[in-house]
Amino acid sequence: MSSPVTEVPLPPPLPTPDSLMRVAIEAAEISGLIQVRNLKRPLKIKTKGESTNLVTNVDLRCEKRIIAHLKRYFPDHEYIAEEGGRGRQTSLFRWLIDPLDGTTNYAHGYPAFCTSIALERNGKIELGVVYDPVRKELFTARKGKGAFLNGVRITPSTVEDLEEALLVTGFPYDIKTSRRNISQFNRFLLRTQAVRRDGSAALDLCYTAMGRFDGYWEFSLAPWDLAAGSLILTEAGGKITTSTGREFSIHRGDILASNGPLHAAMLRVLRQKEGAPRHQT
Ligand code: IPD
Ligand code: CA
Numbered sequence: 560m561s562s563p564v565t566e567v568p569l570p571p572p573l574p575t576p577d578s579l580m581r582v583a584i585e586a587a588e589i590s591g592l593i594q595v596r597n598l599k600r601p602l603k604i605k606t607k608g609e610s611t612n613l614v615t616n617v618d619l620r621c622e623k624r625i626i627a628h629l630k631r632y633f634p635d636h637e638y639i640a641e642e643g644g645r646g647r648q649t650s651l652f653r654w655l656i657d658p659l660d661g662t663t664n665y666a667h668g669y670p671a672f673c674t675s676i677a678l679e680r681n682g683k684i685e686l687g688v689v690y691d692p693v694r695k696e697l698f699t700a701r702k703g704k705g706a707f708l709n710g711v712r713i714t715p716s717t718v719e720d721l722e723e724a725l726l727v728t729g730f731p732y733d734i735k736t737s738r739r740n741i742s743q744f745n746r747f748l749l750r751t752q753a754v755r756r757d758g759s760a761a762l763d764l765c766y767t768a769m770g771r772f773d774g775y776w777e778f779s780l781a782p783w784d785l786a787a788g789s790l791i792l793t794e795a796g797g798k799i800t801t802s803t804g805r806e807f808s809i810h811r812g813d814i815l816a817s818n819g820p821l822h823a824a825m826l827r828v829l830r831q832k833e834g835a836p837r838h839q840t
């Protein structure tokens with residue numbers, strides 16, 4: 560007599576690219592709504608590490624709501640978020656979340672902030688969503704499928720000359736002790752049309768992807784600052800390396816992103832030694 564057949568449960572079906580994107584966009588929009596609703600309300604502000612590194616009740620609330628939304632649809636996925644949210648370690652899929660990129664701006668009511676959500680599959684970024692709820696600008700990209708702003712394809716600028724370029728950068732929260740990036744900032748100021756410091760790494764990358772900025776560099780960033788924006792930039796057709804020209808990784812923390820034509824000139828300025836004569840760039 561044969562033994563009864565025991566049914567082995569089937570693994571859950573893999574989510575489709577469309578469902579992953581839809582849920583990521585929903586999560587970013589939920590976060591954006593919280594940010595806009597609370598913008599004019601008093602905030603509870605604390606610091607993390609350096610006295611300039613802020614975290615508000617809105618960062619925490621957004622993170623909680625984003626993770627809850629992702630978990631509702633993808634309970635088995637891993638996630639890692641800036642304010643401490645951590646998930647399982649065993650999934651093929653890992654979400655990288657910056658619930659509020661641009662917290663200092665947000666705390667001052669300066670409207671340059673966003674939510675950044677990316678998805679890695681087997682360690683490779685597959686999808687990125689960056690949402691600015693003030694301008695209602697939604698940047699999206701899927702690996703190999705191009706980059707979009709509110710559904711319309713975006714491409715970087717075609718500026719070839721640093722003298723005509725508008726660049727952007729940022730400074731780490733330990734700037735007062737590390738002083739990192741001040742000399743690079745000075746050098747670019749003297750060689751370009753202008754340099755901005757806008758306070759949101761994810762938006763800096765998206766703006767470079769769509770031609771508002773021509774190039775962006777920064778150091779000491781975290782994976783959640785870079786994950787979505789770096790995919791959006793490369794899918795738009797921009798170029799990305801480390802600030803020394805090495806292969807880019809969201810785990811290295813330093814980045815040079817450009818429209819492409821300006822990349823070599825930006826690298827030369829970044830590599831220049833203090834006091835070297837200008838014609839060497
Ligand atoms: C910061 C912003 C800023 C960059 C900082 C980041 P946060 O993220 O992206 O532009 O210069 O290094 O830490 O703290 O606002 O999420
Ligand atoms: Ca950030």
Ligand code: CA
Pocket residue numbers: 618641657658659660661662
């Ligand atoms: Ca943040």
